[in-house]
Amino acid sequence: MKQRVSLLFALSLLLGIISSSAQQNLGRVDNYTSPEIGADGSVTLRLYAPKAEEVKVTGDFLTGEATMIRNENGVWEYHSEPLASELYSYSFIVDGMRDVRDPMNSYAMRDVGSLFNYFIVGGERGDLYSAQNVAHGTLSRVWADMGGVSRRMTLYTPAGYEEAAQSYPTLYLLHGMGGDEEAWVATGRVCEIMDNLIAAGKVEPMIVVMTNGCTKHVSAPGYSHEGMWRPYMTGSMDGSFETMFPTIVEWVEAHYRVKASRESRAIAGLSMGGFHSLQISKTYPEMFDYVGLFSAAIFRGKEDVEIYKNLEAGLEKQFAAEPRLYWIAIGKDDFLYDENVRYRELLDAKGYPYTYVESDGGHVWRNWRVYLSQFTPLLFRAEK
């Protein structure tokens, strides 16, 4: 991210056009850059806080907090070691005031109720999560009628969809608690990952359907008559989303050029979305040939819900139909690790085949982006 303030001023003077926001900028001390990514993968973060006594930075590239150093202009600075290629988020702490955003960084993503600034260190993962010079798919926010209730969904269609006559396979990609139909796009980097993997020939062109798995809301906050609440840790584990799911598939298949068959449908989700994927694929064994459980909640649903009862009988039916891929991934430090061990023991005892990936780390988006990029190359290609 380069500094363009001088260019801004030059253009403003040249053309005489200064927008209201640029006018608001004129009084600011903003002749510095943040974040600044070094050629070695280090990052320098800066914050103008002229009267602060202590400024710290916290982020997922740090253990705990790091102290920033004040320069003579009142700009505080932190310079990291070279970082592994990745997408990182951060915030500042100014004299005990937490969650201070970086006013020089235009890039922020919402995770549940909070906005986080982020930056990307290029290289392997960072490049995968960045838009590249490849053909890009279309991202659409649609409203779908689900039995008389209109609900919002986000759909990725691969590059060429608008021009092609062919039909595509479909991945249903589900969020976790506190998430919604925006989560996988904002924090999960679905567009970038899919564009890049499809362009590299590593992933089949497919449609990705991102639903809202919280049935008491029809959309992410702010997009419907339900208003602008502060997003919180909520979800649906009462059978309602699983019951609604066939209507979603029906709507997608009526409105998009998709291959409407089991071997062309996949479902995957993170955390609560992994739980949903498990339950949905088990409840409708003829619907999906590919199932992905990313850091999945397993033994969590309300006990009196019919759909959640008789897990073993359901799995027996599902595995009798021989799904092409049943894929489980979890991090060693995930708080759901133990119940994933228990679940695999159950599958092992029955001799049900699955693929297992164990990663470092915990219950974090960093892992879910990786799982998505590991899972999607396996879809719609496997031989039975």
Added chain:
Amino acid sequence: MKQRVSLLFALSLLLGIISSSAQQNLGRVDNYTSPEIGADGSVTLRLYAPKAEEVKVTGDFLTGEATMIRNENGVWEYHSEPLASELYSYSFIVDGMRDVRDPMNSYAMRDVGSLFNYFIVGGERGDLYSAQNVAHGTLSRVWADMGGVSRRMTLYTPAGYEEAAQSYPTLYLLHGMGGDEEAWVATGRVCEIMDNLIAAGKVEPMIVVMTNGCTKHVSAPGYSHEGMWRPYMTGSMDGSFETMFPTIVEWVEAHYRVKASRESRAIAGLSMGGFHSLQISKTYPEMFDYVGLFSAAIFRGKEDVEIYKNLEAGLEKQFAAEPRLYWIAIGKDDFLYDENVRYRELLDAKGYPYTYVESDGGHVWRNWRVYLSQFTPLLFRAEK
């Protein structure tokens, strides 16, 4: 926006699922709400800044800055008078550190390079800018081939587009300097305004095409291989966008069910986008029957550009074709007011008919949202 932290904790304890971001929240003092909209339209803004000596708030509902009052818990508070119904943005100033965002507000929009928190006071305008319980259109981010270069566009299709067989009229809606294909959606509230006006029967269902009028970029920052720069005050006033424009119309009409005729096409834009609308509608007089100039730049283009030469001859041709609507709006305090006076004098001298709306205020989004809601009801209905 209600406080849901207690519900978050209850759910976390109940289900044992705490995401990484929720874990990050645990140490925070966040048992307060901001913003809080009162029944009388007043707003209370709060910020936890335990060691600050002076906290102020600035925003477009204030003249200058207002001082906030510290309570015993280190939370600073500002309480406004009742405000007129509107969408408002704001930021805090903590001991001279400007652009401090509200960590309790999940809603922010980017204007050029800065993210601003916002809130909405309900009522007439506020309700128009909020999602209501009406049928919603689809919003798509597409990539369109413009003579070998793929460029990003944002398209609104009205509710029912996916189900209908009919074709729709099209409004091309252009941003100003420093803007891009995201500006009208984020700050201009296009989806909410169009959904609400169409549902009320005040506006014909139409497709809205939001282009990127800065030809040296193929997309808003972050969405293409051009990378993640900090958005700045740039645009194209060198004839390149006007030259490219027929390709955009061609692409839209090849890919969407639109009425491909002059009386079903409108073009409008703000500031530089008003300049573009003027130049494009003049250069291609058979393309648009409806033209909207919102706080338009007029006499601004590079002088040696062929398209910008012979303005009067071009207008003569355009008005000889009798456009159904030539609509000009500007605020009394706009820095472009004088050149709009000059332009109207030119039109008056020639006897070219136009509709003129003069509002209060300056070169601000508050006016452009109003102009959009005044202009669109006039489209595709006027009798010649």
